[in-house]
Structures are given as structure tokens and as C-alpha cells.
Amino acid sequence: MDRANARLVAALDARARVAREIGALKRRLDLPASDPRRECEMLALGLREAPEGFSRAALSRILKSVFRESRAIVRESTRR
Numbered sequence: 001m002d003r004a005n006a007r008l009v010a011a012l013d014a015r016a017r018v019a020r021e022i023g024a025l026k027r028r029l030d031l032p033a034s035d036p037r038r039e040c041e042m043l044a045l046g047l048r049e050a051p052e053g054f055s056r057a058a059l060s061r062i063l064k065s066v067f068r069e070s071r072a073i074v075r076e077s078t079r080r
Contacts, residue, residue, distance in 0.1 A: 016073055
């Protein structure tokens with residue numbers, strides 16, 4: 001479980017780095033920080049490709065939480 005947690009934290013850290021890069025790009029291009037349509041697409045893809053493990057409802061809650069936190073990083077990056 002410790003290794004699984006470490007991989008999860010590493011994946012979340014990589015996502016945060018990408019979110020910061022996206023935020024900086026959106027700032028340069030004067031684009032809105034959030035993209036609800038893209039989030040819906042990512043959620044649908046994540047749920048469609050999900051292996052057995054978490055229920056779809058649980059996985060949806062987890063992904064939405066990750067998206068919300070990533071959105072906050074993007075917004076912070078667009079303000080700099």
C-alpha cells in the first residue's frame with residue numbers, strides 16, 4: 001500500500017506541475033482559467049477507461065476532487 005500511495009502522490013504531483021504550466025499558458029494567451037467542457041470530457045474518459053476497483057460513483061467523486069484542486073492551481077498560475 002505504501003508503494004501505491006507513493007505512486008499516487010507522484011502522479012498527483014505531476015498533474016499539479018502540468019496544471020501550473022497550463023495556467024501560465026492561459027495567462028499568456030488570456031484564456032479563462034477553467035474549462036468545464038474539457039473537465040466533463042476528462043471525467044467521461046476516466047470513467048470509461050476505469051478498471052475494476054473503485055465504483056464509478058466513487059471514482060467520479062475522486063476525479064472531481066482532483067479536477068477541483070487542479071483548477072485552483074491553474075487559477076493561481078493565471079494570477080501571477
